Amino acid sequence: MGCVEELPYEVLLRASSFKECREYIKGHFRESINVTPGFKIFDTHIIGVPPISVGLDGDFVIFPYTKPCHGTFLLRVENRAEAERLRTRK
Amino acid sequence: MLGCPQVPVQTSIALYLIHRLKQAGITPVVAGNRSAVTLLVVADPKREYLGEALDLDRAIDQIIEHKRDFDLCFVFIHNDSGVSYAATMGAISKARLYAVVYGEHYDQIVASIEFPCQTIAAKAVHNPMPLKKMLDEVAPWAA
Numbered sequence: 223m224g225c226v227e228e229l230p231y232e233v234l235l236r237a238s239s240f241k242e243c244r245e246y247i248k249g250h251f252r253e254s255i256n257v258t259p260g261f262k263i264f265d266t267h268i269i270g271v272p273p274i275s276v277g278l279d280g281d282f283v284i285f286p287y288t289k290p291c292h293g294t295f296l297l298r299v300e301n302r303a304e305a306e307r308l309r310t311r312k
Numbered sequence: 313m314l315g316c317p318q319v320p321v322q323t324s325i326a327l328y329l330i331h332r333l334k335q336a337g338i339t340p341v342v343a344g345n346r347s348a349v350t351l352l353v354v355a356d357p358k359r360e361y362l363g364e365a366l367d368l369d370r371a372i373d374q375i376i377e378h379k380r381d382f383d384l385c386f387v388f389i390h391n392d393s394g395v396s397y398a399a400t401m402g403a404i405s406k407a408r409l410y411a412v413v414y415g416e417h418y419d420q421i422v423a424s425i426e427f428p429c430q431t432i433a434a435k436a437v438h439n440p441m442p443l444k445k446m447l448d449e450v451a452p453w454a455a
Contacts, residue, residue: 239392240392240395240396241424258403259399259400259402259403259404260372260376260400260403260404267369267372267373267376269372269396269397269400270396270399270400271395271396271399271426271427272399272403272427288393288396288397289393290314290315290316290344290345290348290368290393290394290397291316291318291345291347291393292393293391293392293393294392294393294396
């Protein structure tokens, strides 16, 4: 999952819980989709407790990224192609 | 499947579980981050107990891509990330799932587990005996 760390990401939540990430997305973004664990975003399999919420805000994708020692980070990455790919899953 | 090795009992209980599984004729494969796996490698230099050890993310990738799967899965959990990894294993693997929960706040973690699995839990931070006792009572190697 190293490729996420190479993306130009912004950290919205740091060392949070999966529930905090889910609630933040529901509370801050009008557009979101639910995915299952293992779903690929930016070529990375997403870890989490289903349903995993992924926010969409224009060309931005907002998604949780879990590390064993540091909890879950909520990341925002601008990528039109990935945002559109995720929208087509609705 | 090991979590962050921040809590001392993890390495001890992992080696014990590996031993019991091997005694029962089950071949254990360990997945963890570099620190968690290195703790086992250093504690077991002749690999008397430890067999195959994989990077955690690589193991998950292989299961999702249907390159391999397991009959049993023990996820070591002492924080929220561990719950996320266990839920992920429940969703992607056909293995019978065990959540091995420990640490100071083990009861809060157990309460946050809302997916099907068998929980083996004890308040264990430095002393592995409470968790060993729970593991022996459940005896998943005999199931």
